[in-house]
Amino acid sequence: MVPFATIAVIGLGLIGSSIARAVRASLPGVALRGFDASDDVRARAAGLDLIDVVAGTAAEAVSGADLVILCVPVGAMASAAHAIAGSLAPGAVVSDVGSSKAGVAASLREALPGATIIPAHPVAGTENSGPEAGFATLFRGRWCILTPDEDADAAAVQRLSDFWSALGAKVELMDAPHHDLVLAVTSHLPHLIAFTIVGTASDLERVTESEVIKYSAGGFRDFTRIAASNPVMWRDIFLANKGAVLQMLQRFSEDLFHLQRAIRHDDGDTLFDLFTRTREIRRSVIEQGQDVAKADFGRHPEEEAGAEAGTRR
Numbered sequence: 365m366v367p368f369a370t371i372a373v374i375g376l377g378l379i380g381s382s383i384a385r386a387v388r389a390s391l392p393g394v395a396l397r398g399f400d401a402s403d404d405v406r407a408r409a410a411g412l413d414l415i416d417v418v419a420g421t422a423a424e425a426v427s428g429a430d431l432v433i434l435c436v437p438v439g440a441m442a443s444a445a446h447a448i449a450g451s452l453a454p455g456a457v458v459s460d461v462g463s464s465k466a467g468v469a470a471s472l473r474e475a476l477p478g479a480t481i482i483p484a485h486p487v488a489g490t491e492n493s494g495p496e497a498g499f500a501t502l503f504r505g506r507w508c509i510l511t512p513d514e515d516a517d518a519a520a521v522q523r524l525s526d527f528w529s530a531l532g533a534k535v536e537l538m539d540a541p542h543h544d545l546v547l548a549v550t551s552h553l554p555h556l557i558a559f560t561i562v563g564t565a566s567d568l569e570r571v572t573e574s575e576v577i578k579y580s581a582g583g584f585r586d587f588t589r590i591a592a593s594n595p596v597m598w599r600d601i602f603l604a605n606k607g608a609v610l611q612m613l614q615r616f617s618e619d620l621f622h623l624q625r626a627i628r629h630d631d632g633d634t635l636f637d638l639f640t641r642t643r644e645i646r647r648s649v650i651e652q653g654q655d656v657a658k659a660d661f662g663r664h665p666e667e668e669a670g671a672e673a674g675t676r677r
């Protein structure tokens with residue numbers, strides 16, 4: 365059974381366009397409507413034929429939709445929700461894909477009193493943005509975390525869970541503050557570290573005269589992919605998940621200081637023990653992700669073809 369008959373996607377960038385493509389691929393027959401605040405993105409989305417109707421306003425996009433998914437940066441969720449207030453079909457489920465959850469949920473509740481709101485976070489993405497960057501297999505084998513309130517409509521939670529499962533995602537339920545703490549460690553802090561190291565290296569480059577770029581085949585190259593992520597999106601995530609990120613950053617700084625001491629005092633055992641432990645963690649991450657790796661894990665199909673032809677990312 366198709367969980368929703370008409371889906372409205374607000375924000376037609378990487379995630380919104382990937383949802384549209386995945387719905388077309390996995391739920392044929394579902395009507396797709398959409399809107400983006402950018403005239404240029406709306407025109408490009410229409411050119412890519414991602415959805416059935418590219419509406420001229422958010423209110424028009426959601427009319428008649430039984431599922432509305434807000435796919436805008438977390439700092440724009442409140443204004444996107446206000447723009448659809450009063451235009452939702454009776455019984456419509458409103459969801460979002462924001463990377464942080466507690467603050468977004470509060471602003472959706474404030475903008476849409478009485479609406480059925482079930483927040484979600486597909487933990488799948490890339491460093492790219494815009495409607496061209498999306499692809500239908502993005503969510504396959506990846507987690508989608510739903511963070512419904514305790515008193516949320518259980519039938520609506522089930523329908524949204526069925527929707528994400530139909531797109532190939534593995535669904536998990538969590539409370540929003542716990543989600544924000546977990547993602548601060550697994551996603552937000554690693555991004556902050558990448559932004560920092562690439563920024564530091566770029567400052568040093570003025571001293572070393574382009575050696576940073578020249579010798580960037582090492583670990584630095586991997587950091588540059590993450591550090592190329594969308595600046596608006598990440599600015600908003602750090603401001604929205606401030607408490608959890610600062611808490612994790614405090615712990616990280618203490619651990620970094622501990623390593624700094626070990627290096628200064630020639631304490632090789634401390635370094636060796638940590639690196640042995642982290643090597644094991646990588647192995648278990650790979651083992652747990654085996655099924656995912658086989659499912660075009662996190663790569664645009666064109667990138668996949670490039671990688672197979674030996675092109676380095």
Ligand SMILES: NC(=O)C1=CN([C@@H]2O[C@H](COP(=O)(O)OP(=O)(O)OC[C@H]3O[C@@H](n4cnc5c(N)ncnc54)[C@H](O)[C@@H]3O)[C@@H](O)[C@H]2O)C=CC1
Pocket residue numbers: 374375376377378379380399400401402405422435436437438440443444461462463464485486487488489490491492493494495594597601
């Ligand atoms: N990029 C990623 O890897 C992931 C992103 N997310 C979350 O998904 C959301 C969207 O991110 P992306 O698709 O990557 O960004 P994107 O930049 O590719 O697309 C966002 C789109 O939203 C539009 N927009 C901004 N404000 C709007 C408004 N008020 N009304 C209508 N449209 C508006 C922009 O014009 C843009 O086209 C963010 O909340 C992000 O935290 C979640 C998982 C992964």
Ligand SMILES: O=C(O)C(=O)Cc1ccc(O)cc1
Pocket residue numbers: 462463486487488489490491551590
């Ligand atoms: O590109 C990567 O490695 C990512 O980590 C993508 C990503 C970004 C934000 C999310 O909330 C979830 C996934």
